[in-house]
Amino acid sequence: MSEKTQTRDPELTRTRILDAAESHFVEQGFSAVKLSALARSADVTKSLIHHHFGSKEQLWEAVKNRAFERYYTGQMAMLEEAGEPDAMLLRHSVEAYFHFLRDNPGVVRLFAWTHLEGDSHCGELDNQLVGAGAEWVRQAQMRGLLRKDINPTHVIALFVMTCTQWFEAKCHHQHWPGMGSDEAFLEDFLTIFMAGVAPQN
Amino acid sequence: MSEKTQTRDPELTRTRILDAAESHFVEQGFSAVKLSALARSADVTKSLIHHHFGSKEQLWEAVKNRAFERYYTGQMAMLEEAGEPDAMLLRHSVEAYFHFLRDNPGVVRLFAWTHLEGDSHCGELDNQLVGAGAEWVRQAQMRGLLRKDINPTHVIALFVMTCTQWFEAKCHHQHWPGMGSDEAFLEDFLTIFMAGVAPQN
DNA sequence: GCCTCGATTGGCCGACCGGTCAATTGAGTG
DNA sequence: CACTCAATTGACCGGTCGGCCAATCGAGGC
Structure with a gap:
């Protein structure tokens, strides 16, 4: 059978630690x-953490790497199933990205913590992602689907940053007077964004 | 003369501590x-910090309050000198906000740290600011200067969030291929944004 | 010239942090 | 079965953290 009842399972222990660590780091940041609390919530001794990951810093790196790899592969999959560049693709990409972040609040916070730490590594990870997105925008521009007088990378950056900040600073602006729901904001953003990048007549 | 050479100056001590604390907290976050390091860089004993501020947490609150008050009054002043709602006001407001953040990187980071902490207090501070901005958008909509099918608050939120995230996550996306300078991005954002909120024909 | 009271100091404390280590356990190997 | 080696444990360490306290100092009021 696949389920092992063995008392020792280093692989499982590693992931138990990683899972607990991720939730702690996401919630509170590194420092x-x-x-001790982390070990308690992972039901593991502190020494075991050091045995498997070396130090708190290395554990932090491991957590970030795992999360960003998940993010990266998820985004890559999204991008590949996108299909042909047509008028609606950009809209659907924005929606997909927005909903991805909504469903993965942890990664948003992890990104935010690393930004504040000045860690640029995770930013370099998605160079390909952004490059591919920008390339698509460029093609759409040539086909006359999007206005030509804007930097393709900036188009990608704009919607990525907007989606990110929406969830990252939610606690900040959710009390603003007149603020709508996730979906209402997304709808208005798409209205402005799509009209803004459309070719001008 | 105005410059006091007295050995004791509690007011100056307070601000020395606050200044040093702000730069530390901006850089590294609360925890x-x-x-001890903070006291050293403020050229002050640790005890003196406790004497003036009570605890590390209270000092953190004091730093945030002072910074956000500065932010708030600065924004209020900007808003009041804005003048009559004409077609260019929105554009100029975005530019002003963008450049304000560029020139005050500390406040961006301070906002970010408090977001991650889940502190919503500073968000409530600018309810009036956002309310006033949204009201202006509403008037512009009625005058036919802006499209009517979007939530005014979302218009404000969109450009605030974009400017914020640009500086907050700069370390993240500055290595993206094709990314332009501050001004280049602002220009493209304004192009998209202004075309997006313009009345549709 | 005291006297008062806040400003300021240095020394100190208990708690707890991240990390180490020697010893024990258990699963695989031959 | 014995041997090996990684997994796991609990006791422990040095460092330093935030905070406290008694003593000293200095400016201003009477």
Whole structure:
């Protein structure tokens, strides 16, 4: 059978630690996390964490790497199933990205913590992603689907940043007077964005 | 003369501590800051910090309050000198906000740290700001200067969030292929944004 | 010239942090 | 079965964290 009842399972232990660590780091950032509490919530001894990951810093790196790899592959899959560049693709990409972030709040916070730390590594990870997106925009521009007088990379950056900030700073602006729901904001953003990038007559 | 050479100046001490604390907190966030290092860089004893501010947490609150008050009054001043709602006001507001953030990188990071902490207090501070901005958008909509089918608050939120995220996550996307300078991005954003909120024919 | 009271100092404390280590356990190997 | 080696444990360490306190200092009021 596949389920092992063995008392020792280093692989499972590793992921148990990683899972607990991710939730702690996502919630509190690097320096506020205490290894003792982390060990407790992973039902593991502190020494075991050091055995598997070396140090708190290395554990943090491991957590980030795993999360960003998940993010990266998820985005890559999205991008590949996108299909032919037509008028609606950009709209659908924005919607997909927005909903992806909504469903993965952890990754948004992880990104935010690393931004504040000045860690640019995770930013370099999605160079390909952005490059591919920008390339698509460029093609759409040539086909007359999008206006030509804007930097393709900026188009991608604009919607990525907007989606990110919406979820990252939600606690900040959710009390603003007149603020709508996730979907209402997305709809208005898409209205403005799509009209803004459309070819001018 | 105005310059006092007295050995004791509690007011100056307070601001020396606040200044040093702000730069530390901006750089490292709350929990990574060590009071001992902070005291050293403020040229002050640790005890003196406790004497004036009570605890690390209260000092953090004081730093945030001072910074956000500065932010708030700065924005209020900007808003009041804005003048009559004409076609260019929105564009100029975006430019002004963008450049304000560029020239005050500390406040961006301070906002970001508090977002991640889940502190919604500073978000409530600018309810009036956003309310006033949204009201202006509403008037512009009625005058036919802006399209009517979008939530005014979302218009404000969109450009605020974009400017914020641009500076907050700069380390993340500055290596993206094809990314332009501050001004180049602002120009493209304004192009898209202004075309997007313009009345549709 | 005291006297008062806040400003300021240095020394100190208990808690707890991340990390180490020697010892034990258990699963695989031959 | 014995041997090996990684997994796992619990006790422990040095460092330093935020915070406290008694003593000293200095400016201003009477």
